[in-house]
Amino acid sequence: DAGVTQSPTHLIKTRGQQVTLRCSPKSGHDTVSWYQQALGQGPQFIFQYYEEEERQRGNFPDRFSGHQFPNYSSELNVNALLLGDSALYLCASSLRGAQPQHFGDGTRLSIL
Amino acid sequence: SQKIEQNSEALNIQEGKTATLTCNYTNYSPAYLQWYRQDPGRGPVFLLLIRENEKEKRKERLKVTFDTTLKQSLFHITASQPADSATYLCARRFSGGYNKLIFGAGTRLAVHP
Numbered sequence: 001d002a003g004v005t006q007s008p009t010h011l012i013k014t015r016g017q018q019v020t021l022r023c024s025p026k027s028g029h030d031t032v033s034w035y036q037q038a039l040g041q042g043p044q045f046i047f048q049y050y051e052e053e054e055r056q057r058g059n060f061p062d063r064f065s066g067h068q069f070p071n072y073s074s075e076l077n078v079n080a081l082l083l084g085d086s087a088l089y090l091c092a093s094s095l096r097g098a099q100p101q102h103f104g105d106g107t108r109l110s111i112l
Numbered sequence: 113s114q115k116i117e118q119n120s121e122a123l124n125i126q127e128g129k130t131a132t133l134t135c136n137y138t139n140y141s142p143a144y145l146q147w148y149r150q151d152p153g154r155g156p157v158f159l160l161l162i163r164e165n166e167k168e169k170r171k172e173r174l175k176v177t178f179d180t181t182l183k184q185s186l187f188h189i190t191a192s193q194p195a196d197s198a199t200y201l202c203a204r205r206f207s208g209g210y211n212k213l214i215f216g217a218g219t220r221l222a223v224h225p
Contacts, residue, residue: 004155033212042116042201042215043156056212090155097211100146103155 002027004093004104012110013081021076021107025093032074033101034066035090043090049074050097078109086111114139116202118216125223131192133219135185135202142204145185147176150199150218159200160187192223 005024025032031050035043045058049068068074088108092101115138125131144163148156162169162178169176175188189196199218206212
């Protein structure tokens, strides 16, 4: 039974570029949430997708956008990258928003 | 605002002792609190969930308490082992819908042989 998978595992970009991160939820799950985790901090909620719609959003600018596909997989897009966007981006899945959420191992994004 | 506060200092203990980690929350009590374990370079792994009306919950060597008067949860690992060394995260559900989680910064636990 595959857990949450994220790709790529590592990514290096420069300021101003755009990036797309991908997530496949755990088998049987239909809700995907994205979190940003800076070094030494806890994960911060970015947004959540359910039934292909953004259901809730955290305190992140519009540069952060997402999408959910009919197979429940999801993408996180970040435009106009800033140095401060360097972080571990985590995807978590659940069934209809129930707890607990299951996390992937994240994508480590470094901005130069 | 709804916050989670965890002791940012690392906790160092001897193998075999009980580790106790603290999680304090602000504002009104969440419906539940969750504890996760995170190893370096990995995603958080769910350990335990305790609801507002539960005072204590156990799972093998783990025990969690929820004190709504003190606005605090304690996480205990009994008979600790070096393999328990990791960062432990406490999270609350954001009151206001869906299952958005608010995490603390985590406490790093180091268990020494």
